Amino acid sequence: MPEPFVYRCRVRWVDTDASGIIHFTAAFRYTEAAEIEWYRAIGAPFPHLMDDTSLTVPRVHVEADYRSALRFDDDVAITVVPGRLGRSSLALSFELRRDGVDGPDGPPAVRVGIVVALTDRRIAGSVPWPEAIRTRLVAAGAVPA
Numbered sequence: 001m002p003e004p005f006v007y008r009c010r011v012r013w014v015d016t017d018a019s020g021i022i023h024f025t026a027a028f029r030y031t032e033a034a035e036i037e038w039y040r041a042i043g044a045p046f047p048h049l050m051d052d053t054s055l056t057v058p059r060v061h062v063e064a065d066y067r068s069a070l071r072f073d074d075d076v077a078i079t080v081v082p083g084r085l086g087r088s089s090l091a092l093s094f095e096l097r098r099d100g101v102d103g104p105d106g107p108p109a110v111r112v113g114i115v116v117a118l119t120d121r122r123i124a125g126s127v128p129w130p131e132a133i134r135t136r137l138v139a140a141g142a143v144p145a
Helices: 024-041 131-139
Strands: 005-010 059-066 075-085 089-098 110-117
Touching: 005 024, 024 059, 024 075, 024 089, 024 110, 075 131
Parallel strands: none
Antiparallel strands: 005 075, 059 110, 075 089, 089 110
């Protein structure tokens, strides 16, 4: 099993509500940044996925569980956990923890799950992952269906 990929950031003021707690939408922005860096780390940088400008990777499913508060200025460690890899889909999970507080094995403050589908705008439908990308996704821990 590959080493987990961890992306770090800090809760910004603009990403909090009036009580100083992270706004629920910010978790999605943070995980999207982690996702892009994960693609880069596994050797499949996002721009490479888009070499063919007709390809897109829209989210087809998104969910989140908020278990404890992330507050303004907290350091956040986001672990990317690849999951099921389909013909054209990929499930990813993200665990957001207060870095240095929750510990790497502690319960995450927020869990986010997404499923993306590789699609081609020209046919308005899904297409298979290119073999070179699929190989990298599997090597990074994605589980072929």
